[in-house]
Amino acid sequence: MSRAGAVATLNALRKPVGASIQGPPALRPRPKGSPVKRRYSAFAIAREALRHHSGWTRTWKSPAPKSRYDVVIVGAGGHGLATAFWLGRNHGITNVAVIEKGWLGGGNTGRNTTIIRSNYLQDPSAALYEKSRSLYETLSQDLNYNVMYSPRGVLMLAQTEHEVRGYRRTAEANALQGVETEFVGPRRVKELCPIMNIDGPRYPVLGGLWQPRAGTARHDAVAWGFARACSDMGMDIIEQCEVTGVTREGGRVTAVSTTRGEIGCGKLGIVVAGHSGRLAEMAGFRLPIESVPLQALVSEPIKPCMDIVVMANTVHGYMSQSDKGEMVIGGGTDGYNGYNQRGSFLHIEETVRALVETFPMISRLRMLRQWGGIVDMTGDRSPILSKTPVENCFINCGWGTGGFKATPGSGWAFAELMARGESPLAAPFGLERFREGRFIDESVAAGVAH
Numbered sequence: 001m002s003r004a005g006a007v008a009t010l011n012a013l014r015k016p017v018g019a020s021i022q023g024p025p026a027l028r029p030r031p032k033g034s035p036v037k038r039r040y041s042a043f044a045i046a047r048e049a050l051r052h053h054s055g056w057t058r059t060w061k062s063p064a065p066k067s068r069y070d071v072v073i074v075g076a077g078g079h080g081l082a083t084a085f086w087l088g089r090n091h092g093i094t095n096v097a098v099i100e101k102g103w104l105g106g107g108n109t110g111r112n113t114t115i116i117r118s119n120y121l122q123d124p125s126a127a128l129y130e131k132s133r134s135l136y137e138t139l140s141q142d143l144n145y146n147v148m149y150s151p152r153g154v155l156m157l158a159q160t161e162h163e164v165r166g167y168r169r170t171a172e173a174n175a176l177q178g179v180e181t182e183f184v185g186p187r188r189v190k191e192l193c194p195i196m197n198i199d200g201p202r203y204p205v206l207g208g209l210w211q212p213r214a215g216t217a218r219h220d221a222v223a224w225g226f227a228r229a230c231s232d233m234g235m236d237i238i239e240q241c242e243v244t245g246v247t248r249e250g251g252r253v254t255a256v257s258t259t260r261g262e263i264g265c266g267k268l269g270i271v272v273a274g275h276s277g278r279l280a281e282m283a284g285f286r287l288p289i290e291s292v293p294l295q296a297l298v299s300e301p302i303k304p305c306m307d308i309v310v311m312a313n314t315v316h317g318y319m320s321q322s323d324k325g326e327m328v329i330g331g332g333t334d335g336y337n338g339y340n341q342r343g344s345f346l347h348i349e350e351t352v353r354a355l356v357e358t359f360p361m362i363s364r365l366r367m368l369r370q371w372g373g374i375v376d377m378t379g380d381r382s383p384i385l386s387k388t389p390v391e392n393c394f395i396n397c398g399w400g401t402g403g404f405k406a407t408p409g410s411g412w413a414f415a416e417l418m419a420r421g422e423s424p425l426a427a428p429f430g431l432e433r434f435r436e437g438r439f440i441d442e443s444v445a446a447g448v449a450h
């Protein structure tokens with residue numbers, strides 16, 4: 001390519017067009033009537049390289065809202081978008097709008113530390129998270145969008161006798177559930193992660209729960225991939241549109257009020273994570289849920305030094321290395337409810353202290369960025385996938401600190417529930433479990449780490 005051509009290409013790449021603030025570069029406005037989706041392939045990349053990348057079109061449409069849809073989903077995070085995708089793919093329902101108050105994926109979906117695993121203790125959780133993990137295995141092919149799923153393995157450290165007993169029990173439960181995990185001793189831990197200090201000053205490493213097909217995926221790409229596929233099915237993804245009220249008639253939702261006008265709906269799905277309590281209030285019911293800031297940080301990029309994900313729940317910190325070389329570090333939740341997307345400083349110190357003790361080599365790393373998200377916590381630390389007291393209104397929330405891993409599976413189950421009125425995967429996670437005292441207690445697996 002000539003120098004002028006290269007400069008033109010770079011300039012085009014620097015100037016994304018489109019409504020999404022942080023979406024992938026949309027290089028050219030879509031000409032009226034042309035198809036949104038062009039299949040991504042090695043051939044397409046070669047073709048575009050030859051014509052200065054002038055043929056790429058918008059990744060998803062950004063239309064004005066119509067007056068009515070069969071289904072309205074509030075919240076264009078991963079779970080809302082995955083729900084819309086499976087509604088179309090599995091149930092043929094495509095007259096769907098996904099409404100987002102900010103930008104697509106700008107909630108917890110774009111703020112998490114991307115850990116994917118399914119080593120939960122209770123059968124309903126293992127079924128749901130393993131379904132999700134297995135969907136991740138082929139998600140890039142299913143969406144024709146590279147979500148960078150990296151099954152590099154997740155290791156949860158046991159640093160007390162109590163944890164050893166707990167993880168041995170989980171490994172046995174996982175064997176019965178068909179989830180591939182193994183309890184490993186300290187020597188194997190050191191082999192898997194040579195930079196770890198297994199003779200830590202406070203809590204030596206006594207072993208760990210190892211899930212070899214767990215790992216990470218690129219969080220934004222998951223949201224963008226689902227959005228592109230939904231848009232291609234004719235669904236409307238409406239960003240910068242906040243739902244401010246829910247209109248009901250005779251016990252049914254008829255419409256939502258938004259900052260871009262009223263939108264009628266046949267069914268309403270609320271998928272807004274930390275804002276679930278507020279949306280439920282608009283729809284006329286209450287949720288047993290709290291909203292709490294959870295934070296994460298990344299270091300400056302360094303050479304590859306760690307090719308698995310490690311979670312140290314006793315000292316509390318977890319870490320993996322991104323493709324760019326940054327160490328991705330997960331912290332704790334604030335000890336009080338809140339809606340700020342930062343988290344308190346106290347936790348940065350706590351988390352970094354825990355990780356320096358586990359990985360002394362990071363002690364001289366500088367931290368690049370820190371941020372927070374608002375997570376939606378239930379009492380039993382399990383999600384809610386449920387019908388509600390309002391007949392045609394459904395709720396998907398309560399994923400707390402660990403819902404990214406569940407994104408495709410949650411969408412699968414919630415779409416089934418919305419389309420058919422029942423779903424075997426979602427059934428144990430109904431709201432009625434709080435009234436009946438039938439909790440799915442995952443406080444060890446989900447309350448602290450991810």
Ligand SMILES: Cc1cc2nc3c(=O)[nH]c(=O)nc-3n(C[C@H](O)[C@H](O)[C@H](O)COP(=O)(O)OP(=O)(O)OC[C@H]3O[C@@H](n4cnc5c(N)ncnc54)[C@H](O)[C@@H]3O)c2cc1C
Pocket residue numbers: 074075076077078079080099100101102103104105106107108109110111112113114115116241242243244271272273274275279294295296330371372373374375399400401402403404405406450
């Ligand atoms: C720091 C951090 C680290 C995490 N690490 C992990 C991890 O490693 N692994 C893991 O599995 N999980 C992790 N999680 C949890 C995970 O990110 C969430 O459970 C998951 O992303 C929730 O997805 P969602 O689609 O339900 O919510 P969100 O992505 O938050 O989407 C909800 C959307 O609803 C929109 N919305 C809210 N109110 C309205 C309204 N009134 N009108 C219109 N739109 C509205 C919001 O703007 C938002 O975009 C982490 C979370 C945080 C904050």
